[in-house]
Amino acid sequence: KAGVTQTPRYLIKTRGQQVTLSCSPISGHRSVSWYQQTPGQGLQFLFEYFSETQRNKGNFPGRFSGRQFSNSRSEMNVSTLELGDSALYLCASSSAIGLADLTDTQYFGPGTRLTVL
Amino acid sequence: AQSVTQLGSHVSVSEGALVLLRCNYSSSVPPYLFWYVQYPNQGLQLLLKYTTGATLVKGINGFEAEFKKSETSFHLTKPSAHMSDAAEYFCAVVSGGYQKVTFGTGTKLQVIP
Numbered sequence: 319k320a321g322v323t324q325t326p327r328y329l330i331k332t333r334g335q336q337v338t339l340s341c342s343p344i345s346g347h348r349s350v351s352w353y354q355q356t357p358g359q360g361l362q363f364l365f366e367y368f369s370e371t372q373r374n375k376g377n378f379p380g381r382f383s384g385r386q387f388s389n390s391r392s393e394m395n396v397s398t399l400e401l402g403d404s405a406l407y408l409c410a411s412s413s414a415i416g417l418a419d420l421t422d423t424q425y426f427g428p429g430t431r432l433t434v435l
Numbered sequence: 436a437q438s439v440t441q442l443g444s445h446v447s448v449s450e451g452a453l454v455l456l457r458c459n460y461s462s463s464v465p466p467y468l469f470w471y472v473q474y475p476n477q478g479l480q481l482l483l484k485y486t487t488g489a490t491l492v493k494g495i496n497g498f499e500a501e502f503k504k505s506e507t508s509f510h511l512t513k514p515s516a517h518m519s520d521a522a523e524y525f526c527a528v529v530s531g532g533y534q535k536v537t538f539g540t541g542t543k544l545q546v547i548p
Contacts, residue, residue, distance in 0.1 A: 361538035
């Protein structure tokens with residue numbers, strides 16, 4: 319099976335712009351989660367989607383949003399970029415369906431490195 | 436609420452020496468615990484996970500971890516370090532709710548030849 323893919327791998331934007339990142343999960347996986355990784359804050363959970371619905375959300379401002387399509391592919395969008403948004407954005411997919419599947423392994427993509435100038 | 440504390444942001448060991456990376460967790464309900472490894476410019480790869488049952492968990496690449504409820508710990512060990520083990524390691528906990536994972540701040544492992 320192909321792994322989780324994320325596009326683009328690298329992105330440079332300027333303050334105030336917006337950006338859209340894409341994630342294609344492993345075939346058959348319906349749960350997609352997004353994380354922000356920075357040297358200062360570490361790995362922080364952004365949100366999780368399952369069957370086109372956002373099931374869980376971390377503590378990020380409304381500038382961060384996402385969506386999931388019927389084929390489970392997901393996008394996240396950041397509007398009005400700030401310097402502090404520079405980070406590695408990781409996407410993870412799993413075969414988890416419900417609360418009983420918490421143990422299902424998350425498979426991570428290589429990430430998109432966003433630099434905001 | 437759940438949290439994870441990884442003691443030591445950087446750990447150095449000699450090649451062939453024991454690797455010990457420490458992780459303590461806080462959780463109001465029985466936790467599920469994970470260790471991930473991240474190589475430079477790559478995503479995270481699962482090393483091992485504890486859900487229920489046997490408290491000593493064996494993972495890939497010779498790593499293992501022991502869940503100790505009384506100590507709220509889940510330390511990662513490997514008997515003999517290899518140069519290829521140099522990477523950043525993350526401990527994570529899931530308890531309650533959906534797939535909401537809390538990660539530790541990571542420990543960078545350096546292996547000295």
